[in-house]
Amino acid sequence: MDMVRAEIISVGTELLLGQITDTNATHICQRLAEAGVAVFYRQTVGDNQARVQEAFRNAWQRADLVLFTGGLGPTEDDLTKESVAAELGVPMVEHQASMRHLEAYFARRNRTLTPNQRRQAMLPEGADPIPNALGSAPGVLWNRDGRIIAMVPGVPREMRGMVDEAILPALRARGWIADEVIRSRVVRTIGVGEGALEDQIKDLLKTSNPTIAPLVHQGEVHLRVTGRGKPGEVDRLLDAGERLLRDRLGDVVYGLDTTTLEGAIGVLLAASGKTVAVAESCTGGLIGHRLTRIAGSSAYFLGGVVAYANDVKSDMLGVPKETLAAHGAVSSETAEAMARGVRERLGADYGLSVTGIAGPGGGTDEKPVGLVYLSLANGGGVRIVRQDYGTEPGREGIKYNASQAALNLLRRALLERKPS
């Protein structure tokens, strides 16, 4: 058939008051786009029957699938089902199996099943319930006039389960999922700014299938490769797009999709059998925190010293007081002594250090806010990198950018170890 047109209606006064952001609509749109189903309109209405009816009336004139999220719960404000039934002139009837599920759900929790709660087992006549494995309110799947009306709860995890386990299968069963699907893969890069990166791949940003689009994140740039084609073919398009980027960008690419920088480093460190210790000044512990996000990081991360005060740099890391006096805490000399010191005192293969000025105070003409020195020591010697982030990223941004640069310094060193 022609492209199926879906319309999403989000129901909830809290959305219209701006108390929550509608991430449900985003998720549903993603899943439908992947399935090749077109979404041309979304609507958002409050918990008001006349307005839910009006939104449905508009949608039902132009869509093959109208998908509601929200308004299925037990309170009197929840009236999505009732509104649609009223608009179509269909009575609400009790669904036996849903009522038994509800009774069991409440019995297990030693809670009373009030009349309001019982409303959750009522359905428009002719509609089928979607079982709710995670909560009390069932969803609704309603085949009507050759089209579909679907309703899922507003609770994100309940909504997600029903979309994947009931709604997409129903579309597939009807042959409504397009032969062509849209899929994306994210190629994550680190160490090259957005402008310079785009210059390197200017021609690739103009391709049509797959398309490649830059997404700027804090401290790194991602490239989204999007392909459109038959399910069996689209992955090959993504492979090709990824290969083009890797050939062009080399080690600037550190991972795919949900891989984090600390995750990529964890894989490299675990494979190398080497250990690392960190000496952090301006990052305050952020690098250690990021490395220990990774399960199993105790195999390669020994620990570190957060050397915020100068005395801690000298007492705990052995930075000579003369170095601090002559060059200051934010200097290549101090960074180097911190990296060497933490490596030696903790007995690690790699010592990684950061010292800088995160601001907003503490900057001088000579050493402005945003100036950061990073250093990596191993048995062979030491590397030092100077970064100047300026004031624009703010304190939190400077800390994060410094942690990115430090982790990337370690990553590059680990990559060089590998036989090329």
Next chain:
Amino acid sequence: MDMVRAEIISVGTELLLGQITDTNATHICQRLAEAGVAVFYRQTVGDNQARVQEAFRNAWQRADLVLFTGGLGPTEDDLTKESVAAELGVPMVEHQASMRHLEAYFARRNRTLTPNQRRQAMLPEGADPIPNALGSAPGVLWNRDGRIIAMVPGVPREMRGMVDEAILPALRARGWIADEVIRSRVVRTIGVGEGALEDQIKDLLKTSNPTIAPLVHQGEVHLRVTGRGKPGEVDRLLDAGERLLRDRLGDVVYGLDTTTLEGAIGVLLAASGKTVAVAESCTGGLIGHRLTRIAGSSAYFLGGVVAYANDVKSDMLGVPKETLAAHGAVSSETAEAMARGVRERLGADYGLSVTGIAGPGGGTDEKPVGLVYLSLANGGGVRIVRQDYGTEPGREGIKYNASQAALNLLRRALLERKPS
């Protein structure tokens, strides 16, 4: 006049593909709610003239203010202005001052002003531009038939500036901002779980003006106090609501609105003139990172030791090897020795330590994943807290919860110092 009805139309195909979440609509809804302007409908459409026209047609039948976000840029896909002009049968005309602004904007950047870029200075006849201080595309403010059509860019910071500096003032000038406004204040609590907290304030959750609603966040519970009234009165309602909560909950309340736990502790530490050092095992540096988020934290935060490996606990913190052998790294004895050790070695007034099992591996029957010991040492002695988070929060959640408990342990100690 009666309550003004606003409708928001978000324009952008990327929204309907689920590539971005519509946080603009959330923000605009918040600002309008604060101003007492009702939003009954939101619509989202892609970059398609027929569908933008249809969305506008529906909105214009039922709203006093139709506010578009998105579709004002220089590409051919950007056609919000053209669609509305076409729907109303009004020609597009060049706006002289906007064109001069655009020419200057491009000249400053040494960029060529292409014909597409020039479209940004075109307006529906009769509409006024909203200057864009942060980008190239002006917004639109159009008084028509006693109502208002407004358009702002999709770029969030440009959108926010125009809403605050042009659209809300225009509503105020018309007397469209309600006598009654809705305002909220968030009372932030730590250390009592959602259920127990609600039990303590069950009666307060039923008040009607102000209303009080719990919001569960990771590791803490916030209480949103919302009042409705005249601008001069509503703050008194919020004050009263806050007072009720403080009287009931006492020191469980740590701050208001955007105050973070580390920020509240920073204020207490700075006032006390005391210093703190941290010894972190399972949190990996997170506590140091959080404390150093606060500008000026170098006045009270000396640093710390991330003691992930057992050797680091003994070598860098002086935890006796016998303690580690007899009780294990995750034990009250080790936590105490870590807190005492870091206090002494870094010369701090307070030594704060955490040791635990973040998982997913490493748990035993006796010491399961989620078990965490916290300790705080000062000149007078030492406190130890045991927490059992279970596996459910996951590695990241256990780390965060442990950092919350540690910071709260320090906060309680600082509060006790104050004359009551």
